[in-house]
Amino acid sequence: MKNDKRYHVTDAVFEKLKSAIISGEWKPGEKLPSENRLCEMYGVSRISLRTALNRLAVLGLVESKQGGGTYVCEFSGAEHLQSILPVIALEKPDRINMFEFRKIIETESTALAAIRADFLLVQKMRAANQAMKSSSDIHVISKADLEFHYLIAQATHNPLIIRVFEVLSDTYLALLTDNVCKMGATGAADHDKIIAAIETRDSEGAKALMKQHLDDTIKRAVME
Amino acid sequence: MKNDKRYHVTDAVFEKLKSAIISGEWKPGEKLPSENRLCEMYGVSRISLRTALNRLAVLGLVESKQGGGTYVCEFSGAEHLQSILPVIALEKPDRINMFEFRKIIETESTALAAIRADFLLVQKMRAANQAMKSSSDIHVISKADLEFHYLIAQATHNPLIIRVFEVLSDTYLALLTDNVCKMGATGAADHDKIIAAIETRDSEGAKALMKQHLDDTIKRAVME
DNA sequence: CTTGAAAATTTGTATGATGAATTTTCTTCT
DNA sequence: AGAAGAAAATTCATCATACAAATTTTCAAG
Secondary structure (H helix, E strand, O other), X not given: OOOOOOOOHHHHHHHHHHHHHHOOOOOOOOEOOOHHXXXXXXXXXXXXXXXXXXXXXXXXXXEEEOOOEEEEOOOOOOXXXXXXXXXXXXXXXXXXHHHHHHHHHHHHHHHHHHHHOOHHHHHHHHHXXXXXXXXXXXXXXXXXXXXXXXXHHHHOOOHHXXXXXXXXXXHHHHHHHHHHHHHOOOHHHHHHHHHHHHHOOOHHHHHHHHHHHHHHHHHHHHHO | OOOOXXXXXXXXXXXXXXXXXXXOOXXXXXXXXXXXXXXXXXXXXXXXXXXXXXXXXXXXXXXXEOOOEEEEOOXXXXXXXXXXXXXXXXXXXXXXXXXXXXXXXHHHHHHHHHHHOOHHHHHHHHHXXXXXXXXXXXXXXXXXXXXXXXXXXXXOOOHHHHHHHHHHHHHHHHHHHHHHXXXXXXXXXXXXXXXXXXXXXXXXXXXXXXXXXXXXXXXXXXXX
């Protein structure tokens, strides 16, 4: 009852264009044929083609300049359209879902981080945690808090995990700031223990500590 | 040098529509005015309005049905994940990282599914698994395989988990098809056990079974 | 009140035309 | 020849109009 969405011309063109980019037919930085040309190539109207291109643009795959042409974007990390809706304040049930998701990703990430983290990253974790402890500015604290968790994600060296974290970071930050307002930088002590566990490559221990840390955070965040 | 992007009509309309949704002027589930009416309201052409609407649709904020109208989607934070699509597309994540990520999400999802799955979903899981066993068509088998795992995700009732699964499903399907080619529908037996565990609300058991199942799958997939 | 077909509404697609920004071409001057 | 600048061609942005396809609404028949 839900999947009765028609396949439209624009969907087909979108898929074809996407495939062409993914397959490397058009490489990053390269210029696509003009819209009129693409219309001929795919046998569709300019309307359909343009909506497909527009979708690709929203996804950050291509970029069009009036008069200049359309180019495949070089994938440059997180910067593109990052925060889509950081504005939307999440309802309480949504927060719980977000926390649940975060707990899953982060506990397992911590286990991986303990195995794979290099010295530089551990050092950065320490620095972030130090910054967290030595400030009294709410925003600085929550930023440092987020940074610590981000470093954990980076330490997994799994681009999917890192990217998912980046995408959700705005919402995470909102949640963290909220927590910091309620109870200050109390998480820093937990972080210290986690860092220590990571440093000794104690994967299971680090994971358990992170799980406990997040459970505590959630508990406090929810009971408001 | 980079930010010399012109502000186009379509950008302005997009922002206005987005604001209207975020501010709650149009609430989730609500029907937007027709395109023609919106054109009048904002004083733009239908082309511009439609590109703006299209963007919102890509972001998961609205949904249009031909002949039916355009509706505001219920959002739950999962929309943020929309932007990981380009990464998946461009960076063609290697199997190892994909499997690792999948293992994390799915093992924990199974634990949650055992707690929250309702009868209907369990029934669907059985059906999918039955379809998997009773077919010899590779594509049918792998489709059913994917469906089973998708149902697990759905059983968590966590929109973020569900969304992540949906975004990755294309890649998953490719992996699954590949596996089925190599070793047929051998996973169905595992699935049966997992379903049984879910049915008895044995969360830890189901999780362990899924973990084992994925480990086996990965092992076989890698040794090719 | 129910059924079902016709009418109205609404989104999807196509075509053609014009404006705006950029790129290319070509003339002109040193 | 080389540089500068104007003209032309290219290309994306926007508009108006029309029709097709799908859905919703209306309304008459039973």
